[in-house]
Amino acid sequence: MSSSYVATIVKLFEKCRYKHDLYTVFSDWCQCAAISLSNAADLPKRDERESQYLEVVRRYDPATLKVFPEILGAVVKALEEKPTDILGQVFHALELHNTARGQFFTPYSICEMMAKINIGSGDDIAAVMKGRGYIRAQEPACGSGAMVIALAEAMKDAGHNYHQCLHVTAIDIDRRAVHMAYIQFALLHIPAVILEGNTLSLEFRDEWKTPAHVLDQWDAKFRLWDQIDRVKERCSSVSAPVSLPSVKTNDLPTQDYTIEKTGQIRLF
Ligand SMILES: C[S@@+](CC[C@H](N)C(=O)[O-])C[C@H]1O[C@@H](n2cnc3c(N)ncnc32)[C@H](O)[C@@H]1O
Structure with a gap:
C-alpha cells in the first residue's frame, strides 16, 4: 500500500x-x-x-x-x-x-528484519526495561530514520508501547536527513532528539526534539533518573528497603520512590 x-x-x-x-x-x-x-x-x-x-x-x-x-x-x-x-x-x-552523491538508505524490509531479530519476543527487552521502564536507542547515522521506525514498530509488535518505553538519540551530518527523520519520528510520536552534526568528531550544530520528547517531559525524566542514580550510588550498601526523600525536578511533580533490597528502584 x-x-x-x-x-x-x-x-x-x-x-x-x-x-x-x-x-x-x-x-x-x-x-x-x-x-x-x-x-x-x-x-x-x-x-x-x-x-x-x-x-x-x-x-x-x-x-x-x-x-x-x-x-x-x-x-x-x-x-x-x-x-x-x-x-x-x-x-x-x-x-x-x-x-546526493550516493546517499543510500536501507530498504525498510531489511530494517524490519533487523529490528525483529534484536527485539525478538520482547522478553529480553522487558528485562532491560525493568527498573526504569524504558530503553534508550542510539542511531549514529540515521538518514531518514528507517532503522528507528522499524525498532519502534518491532517493540509495538512485541507488546511494548514505544511512546512510553523507548527514547531515541539519532544523529546525521546531513541537514536534509535530520529533517526527514524528524518529520517521521514526530508524526509517529517517537520520543527522540535528533542531532545535526558529526558523530565521529562529536561536533553538533542543531538539536531537534520531537513533540513526544517535549510533551512527555523526557528531559525532566532524565534529570530525575540522574538524581536517583546519584542517591542510589550513595546508598549502595542498603540491606533492606529504605524510603528516601522525594526528588524534585523543575518540570516534573514530586516523585516518591524506594530502593529495593535488590537495588531496583520503584517510583510511586
Ligand atoms: C548509508 S546512510 C544510512 C542511513 C540509515 N542508517 C539507514 O540505514 O537507512 C548513511 C548516513 O550517514 C550519514 N553520515 C555520514 N557520515 C556521518 C558522520 N560522520 N556523522 C553523522 N552522520 C553521518 C549520511 O549523511 C547518511 O545519511
Missing part, C-alpha cells in the same frame, strides 16, 4: 520541478515540514525556526507553496496506514540519492 502513497507524493513533487530544482524543493519542503511540527512543541526554538521558515517560503510562488501542505497530508496518511520509511522511499523514487 505504501507504494501508492510513494507514487502520489512523487507526483506532487514532480509538479514543482517545472519552476524549481527538484533537489532544492525536496530539501526545502523537508525543512518547512520539520519546522511546522517542531514549532508546535519546541517553544525555545520557535522564533529562530519561524524566521528560517519564512526565509524558505519567500523563494516560492503561490502555486508551488500550495503543494507543500498536500505533500505533508499524503505523508501523514501513509504513516497512519502503515508506519514505514515513506520519505526514504520517496527520496529514492525521485532519484535524489544520486544527486
Whole structure:
C-alpha cells in the first residue's frame, strides 16, 4: 500500500520541478515540514525556526507553496496506514540519492528484519526495561530514520508501547536527513532528539526534539533518573528497603520512590 502513497507524493513533487530544482524543493519542503511540527512543541526554538521558515517560503510562488501542505497530508496518511520509511522511499523514487552523491538508505524490509531479530519476543527487552521502564536507542547515522521506525514498530509488535518505553538519540551530518527523520519520528510520536552534526568528531550544530520528547517531559525524566542514580550510588550498601526523600525536578511533580533490597528502584 505504501507504494501508492510513494507514487502520489512523487507526483506532487514532480509538479514543482517545472519552476524549481527538484533537489532544492525536496530539501526545502523537508525543512518547512520539520519546522511546522517542531514549532508546535519546541517553544525555545520557535522564533529562530519561524524566521528560517519564512526565509524558505519567500523563494516560492503561490502555486508551488500550495503543494507543500498536500505533500505533508499524503505523508501523514501513509504513516497512519502503515508506519514505514515513506520519505526514504520517496527520496529514492525521485532519484535524489544520486544527486546526493550516493546517499543510500536501507530498504525498510531489511530494517524490519533487523529490528525483529534484536527485539525478538520482547522478553529480553522487558528485562532491560525493568527498573526504569524504558530503553534508550542510539542511531549514529540515521538518514531518514528507517532503522528507528522499524525498532519502534518491532517493540509495538512485541507488546511494548514505544511512546512510553523507548527514547531515541539519532544523529546525521546531513541537514536534509535530520529533517526527514524528524518529520517521521514526530508524526509517529517517537520520543527522540535528533542531532545535526558529526558523530565521529562529536561536533553538533542543531538539536531537534520531537513533540513526544517535549510533551512527555523526557528531559525532566532524565534529570530525575540522574538524581536517583546519584542517591542510589550513595546508598549502595542498603540491606533492606529504605524510603528516601522525594526528588524534585523543575518540570516534573514530586516523585516518591524506594530502593529495593535488590537495588531496583520503584517510583510511586
Ligand atoms: C548509508 S546512510 C544510512 C542511513 C540509515 N542508517 C539507514 O540505514 O537507512 C548513511 C548516513 O550517514 C550519514 N553520515 C555520514 N557520515 C556521518 C558522520 N560522520 N556523522 C553523522 N552522520 C553521518 C549520511 O549523511 C547518511 O545519511
